[in-house]
Amino acid sequence: MTVRSSQRPVFDPVDPAFLEDPYPCYAQIRDAGPLVRLGPTQWVTGRHAQVTRLLRDPRLRNEWPEPFQRMRLGDGEVKDFLLRLMLYREGTDHTQLRRFLSAIMHATPAAELRSYVARVSDQQIRGALESGRLEVMDDLAFPVPLAAACELIGVPDEDRPMIKAWGIELIKAFAVVLSEPDRPLANTAITELRNYFRGSLRGRDPKLAAIAAALGGTAASGPLRHDELVDNVIFLLVSGFTTTVHLIATALAILLDHPGVIAQLRDDRSLLHGAVEELLRYDAPLQHISRLAVEIVDVDGQKIRPGRVVHLLLGSANHDERQFASPERLDIRREPNPHVSFGTGLHACLGAGLGRLELTTLLDRLLSQCRILEPGGTAVRRPMQVFRTYSRIPVAVAA
Numbered sequence: 441m442t443v444r445s446s447q448r449p450v451f452d453p454v455d456p457a458f459l460e461d462p463y464p465c466y467a468q469i470r471d472a473g474p475l476v477r478l479g480p481t482q483w484v485t486g487r488h489a490q491v492t493r494l495l496r497d498p499r500l501r502n503e504w505p506e507p508f509q510r511m512r513l514g515d516g517e518v519k520d521f522l523l524r525l526m527l528y529r530e531g532t533d534h535t536q537l538r539r540f541l542s543a544i545m546h547a548t549p550a551a552e553l554r555s556y557v558a559r560v561s562d563q564q565i566r567g568a569l570e571s572g573r574l575e576v577m578d579d580l581a582f583p584v585p586l587a588a589a590c591e592l593i594g595v596p597d598e599d600r601p602m603i604k605a606w607g608i609e610l611i612k613a614f615a616v617v618l619s620e621p622d623r624p625l626a627n628t629a630i631t632e633l634r635n636y637f638r639g640s641l642r643g644r645d646p647k648l649a650a651i652a653a654a655l656g657g658t659a660a661s662g663p664l665r666h667d668e669l670v671d672n673v674i675f676l677l678v679s680g681f682t683t684t685v686h687l688i689a690t691a692l693a694i695l696l697d698h699p700g701v702i703a704q705l706r707d708d709r710s711l712l713h714g715a716v717e718e719l720l721r722y723d724a725p726l727q728h729i730s731r732l733a734v735e736i737v738d739v740d741g742q743k744i745r746p747g748r749v750v751h752l753l754l755g756s757a758n759h760d761e762r763q764f765a766s767p768e769r770l771d772i773r774r775e776p777n778p779h780v781s782f783g784t785g786l787h788a789c790l791g792a793g794l795g796r797l798e799l800t801t802l803l804d805r806l807l808s809q810c811r812i813l814e815p816g817g818t819a820v821r822r823p824m825q826v827f828r829t830y831s832r833i834p835v836a837v838a839a
């Protein structure tokens with residue numbers, strides 16, 4: 441059992457019961473106080489005010505010592521890869537990497553990406569309409585973000601299945617612990633991705649050529665090395681589709697459970713923007729992140745000492761009754777909706793705009809093309825560390 445009624449609550453992020461439904465555990469942690477001690481070295485908070493405040497506090501960092509990453513990941517290439525990522529860097533290295541990746545993100549105009557995502561969505565929906573059945577994971581949740589992330593970087597169509605297979609192995613390294621059997625697979629995936637990019641950056645695709653030029657310029661003008669920058673481009677590509685897949689999955693599962701909301705959106709497409717924010721809040725695709733204290737941080741009278749870990753429960757903050765009225769209710773007109781599904785502070789998600797664009801465009805195309813959009817069987821959750829997702833969401837559709 442994840443939740444114990446006596447004394448302090450337990451936060452066990454790999455417990456199958458927690459992965460099945462983390463919300464009862466979150467409620468206990470919120471009730472236990474603004475900051476809850478888990479043991480001699482660890483703290484947790486599930487309240488919105490503390491999660492947002494601590495994510496913006498420079499005394500809490502996302503740069504972890506090498507032995508810690510070795511313990512989580514083993515001593516292979518994947519550990520070296522993670523140590524280089526902007527997600528796990530602070531200070532000027534982080535600023536420079538973020539500037540570099542933002543330039544790649546913004547090189548493709550949003551309007552161009554929107555029409556590309558609409559085209560891919562239409563293609564996928566058309567295929568499903570011919571058979572009258574749509575399987576969200578296979579038909580939409582994987583193909584649409586994979587296509588968008590590859591388009592952003594300039595990965596050609598024929599290479600995308602390979603990128604998908606490597607990405608699926610690599611993303612497991614962002615779990616709490618990379619299991620022993622998964623370690624060689626993740627190490628192979630990063631080795632293959634590095635080889636692939638070393639080759640393709642020398643190719644003729646104009647987007648890849650622009651990235652190659654930026655890599656050369658950035659590496660020449662600062663302390664970051666060329667191979668370090670390549671690893672961060674790989675991170676951008678992989679985080680681009682391995683997270684949005686879960687957003688599309690959870691969003692569609694929620695909507696299929698709320699046919700009244702589908703009807704409202706069909707009648708008034710201007711509600712889509714608020715609906716996307718509420719779907720992000722309702723079941724955050726990425727549920728929790730952690731930080732390491734480098735100085736004493738006082739939280740409502742409790743002291744987090746240097747070297748201590750704090751777990752920040754995004755999924756719980758989004759359901760904090762101190763911030764959101766009736767948080768268990770799906771309310772697409774909720775205003776304001778300060779959910780933290782994309783994090784906040786210096787490490788706030790760089791792809792938030794793209795994730796929103798993808799979900800909004802995809803829902804718009806589904807509503808336009810499908811007169812019938814209803815459950816076609818039982819949706820099956822996939823227990824996955826850190827992420828909320830599904831393995832199967834069958835849908836009955838008709839044009």
Ligand code: HEM
Pocket residue numbers: 502526527528538541589675676679680681683684687724725726729730780781782783784786787788789790791792794795796
């Ligand atoms: C749509 C679903 C997505 C969700 C729920 C999500 C969530 C998050 C969260 C919570 C963080 C903060 C992590 C932390 O502070 O420890 C983050 C960071 C990041 N995300 Fe996303 N993300 C999504 C999509 C994307 C996409 C589409 C991209 C890229 C195209 C992307 C790229 C990144 C990057 C590069 C960072 C690191 C930022 C930094 O360290 O400064 N994400 N994401």
